[in-house]
Amino acid sequence: MSQTELIVENWMDILPPDYKKYGITSNSFDPVILEIYTEIKKMFPDVYVNFRNGIRVNSWCGYRTPACVIGAPRSAHKIGAALDLHCDQLEKLRLWCVSPEGREAGIMRVEAKECTPSWVHIDTLEPNPRLWKDKTVPYVFFA
Ligand SMILES: [Zn+2]
Numbered sequence: 001m002s003q004t005e006l007i008v009e010n011w012m013d014i015l016p017p018d019y020k021k022y023g024i025t026s027n028s029f030d031p032v033i034l035e036i037y038t039e040i041k042k043m044f045p046d047v048y049v050n051f052r053n054g055i056r057v058n059s060w061c062g063y064r065t066p067a068c069v070i071g072a073p074r075s076a077h078k079i080g081a082a083l084d085l086h087c088d089q090l091e092k093l094r095l096w097c098v099s100p101e102g103r104e105a106g107i108m109r110v111e112a113k114e115c116t117p118s119w120v121h122i123d124t125l126e127p128n129p130r131l132w133k134d135k136t137v138p139y140v141f142f143a
Helices: 003-014 031-043 090-097 100-105
Strands: 082-085 109-111 120-123 139-141
Touching: 031 082, 031 090, 031 100, 031 120, 090 100, 090 120
Parallel strands: 109 139
Antiparallel strands: 082 120, 109 120
């Protein structure tokens, strides 16, 4: 598989089913979230957002178009700044995301485990500075 094919496959993974209708491409995302995802894929090769083994299993775990009715109205997913990550080593992935390494990679916020039992939500939104106590790690929030 060529590098180009690999990249295209990765980006398809984060697009919603109606990406063509709304003109959504990888350019619709915060470049930082694309860099984070690329870094995570190196460590957790089986990680996925919408496509598992080339088959779409989720619709709205990457970009959410106006057609999406699930999730928060002002979700980071709607501006291409969030991903819901799935993988077999989920707890290991979660620990990395909330670590200083995750913060250094660009992750700003991680949704609490209690709210996301079978995935890890990461985004690049600026946390509320009054609530974000330890800035060496991403802010863990409850939706
Ligand atoms: Zn999410």
